[in-house]
Amino acid sequence: xxxxxxxxxxxxxxxxxxxxxxxxxxxxxxxxxxxxxxxxxxxxxxxxxxxxxxxxxxxxxxxxxxxxxxxxxxxxxxxxxxxxxxxxxxxxxxxxxxxxxxxxxxxxxxxxxxxxxxxxxxxxxxxxxx
Amino acid sequence: xxxxxxxxxxxxxxxxxxxxxxxxxxxxxxxxxxxxxxxxxxxxxxxxxxxxxxxxxxxxxxxxxxxxxxxxxxxxxxxxxxxxxxxxxxxxxxxxxxxxxxxxxxxxxxxxxxxxxxxxxxxxxxxxxx
DNA sequence: CTTGCCCCTGACGCAAGCGGCAGGGGTTAC
DNA sequence: GTAACCCCTGCCGCTTGCGTCAGGGGCAAG
Numbered sequence: 210x211x212x213x214x215x216x217x218x219x220x221x222x223x224x225x226x227x228x229x230x231x232x233x234x235x236x237x238x239x240x241x242x243x244x245x246x247x248x249x250x251x252x253x254x255x256x257x258x259x260x261x262x263x264x265x266x267x268x269x270x271x272x273x274x275x276x277x278x279x280x281x282x283x284x285x286x287x288x289x290x291x292x293x294x295x296x297x298x299x300x301x302x303x304x305x306x307x308x309x310x311x312x313x314x315x316x317x318x319x320x321x322x323x324x325x326x327x328x329x330x331x332x333x334x335x336x337x338x339x
Numbered sequence: 340x341x342x343x344x345x346x347x348x349x350x351x352x353x354x355x356x357x358x359x360x361x362x363x364x365x366x367x368x369x370x371x372x373x374x375x376x377x378x379x380x381x382x383x384x385x386x387x388x389x390x391x392x393x394x395x396x397x398x399x400x401x402x403x404x405x406x407x408x409x410x411x412x413x414x415x416x417x418x419x420x421x422x423x424x425x426x427x428x429x430x431x432x433x434x435x436x437x438x439x440x441x442x443x444x445x446x447x448x449x450x451x452x453x454x455x456x457x458x459x460x461x462x463x464x465x466x467x468x469x
Numbered sequence: 470c471t472t473g474c475c476c477c478t479g480a481c482g483c484a485a486g487c488g489g490c491a492g493g494g495g496t497t498a499c
Numbered sequence: 500g501t502a503a504c505c506c507c508t509g510c511c512g513c514t515t516g517c518g519t520c521a522g523g524g525g526c527a528a529g
Contacts, residue, residue, distance in 0.1 A: 303454060354518065
């Protein structure tokens with residue numbers, strides 16, 4: 210299967226697949242004699258995993274840092290963090306993302322509160338530094 | 340006062356002042372014979388107002404859209420949204436910002452919940468489209 | 470007059486995840 | 500053989516609020 214069909218099968222675009230490859234989320238696939246990328250069902254599955262994780266709020270760099278573990282998510286009961294099966298799961302990066310999301314949510318919530326207060330009080334307050 | 344001193348007095352940098360001017364938040368200031376910008380205390384005060392509003396989460400475009408009202412915030416009891424003194428206060432853009440912040444907070448909260456659930460369930464769920 | 474600090478304009482860089490275009494070649498069907 | 504797609508690489512664009520040169524001139528002190 211060529212890149213267009215593979216991308217369609219995974220619900221995305223050729224551009225995205227090349228991008229994932231460039232960023233190390235996909236291994237460079239086999240090439241036809243004329244240099245065209247050849248994909249099989251396994252890579253399509255992997256792309257689907259990648260897109261699910263991205264949609265969950267993980268970043269490309271998060272995935273790249275654990276790219277060698279992406280395949281595990283396709284077959285096994287995935288991500289299992291119970292019983293700490295070694296230092297090689299996605300648990301660390303997921304925890305880091307959760308923390309980052311919490312921090313961002315807290316920051317925006319604080320901002321929202323200050324902005325609302327600003328309107329209520331007439332803006333006489335000065336936001337605390339940083 | 341030249342731009343460096345004015346920027347320092349307002350707690351920012353020359354680059355930021357030129358940027359605000361370029362984006363319409365500051366009126367083009369007087370220039371010395373050799374073309375250097377001349378600022379007075381009124382501009383410095385205005386810059387401080389701008390920085391407070393930016394720190395509150397408003398965007399440069401928010402401020403630019405109401406730039407002609409920025410001066411009011413320096414002297415009068417500012418932003419007063421009670422009694423709707425006309426269509427020219429900051430209330431509309433502040434409300435829009437509050438809504439945008441709420442939407443963003445909701446989005447991140449939803450994302451965080453899905454990511455947490457993903458870890459708990461082993462990732463068998465598929466994020467809803469959109 | 471020269472040193473040294475400040476100012477000017479104009480333009481690129483950054484972060485994220487691709488979209489889109491340009492220029493050139495492959496592949497399949499009629 | 501040729502039309503109609505598809506693919507290749509490489510590169511700019513988008514968004515925010517400036518930071519950071521680069522290249523050239525100003526201004527006060529010694």
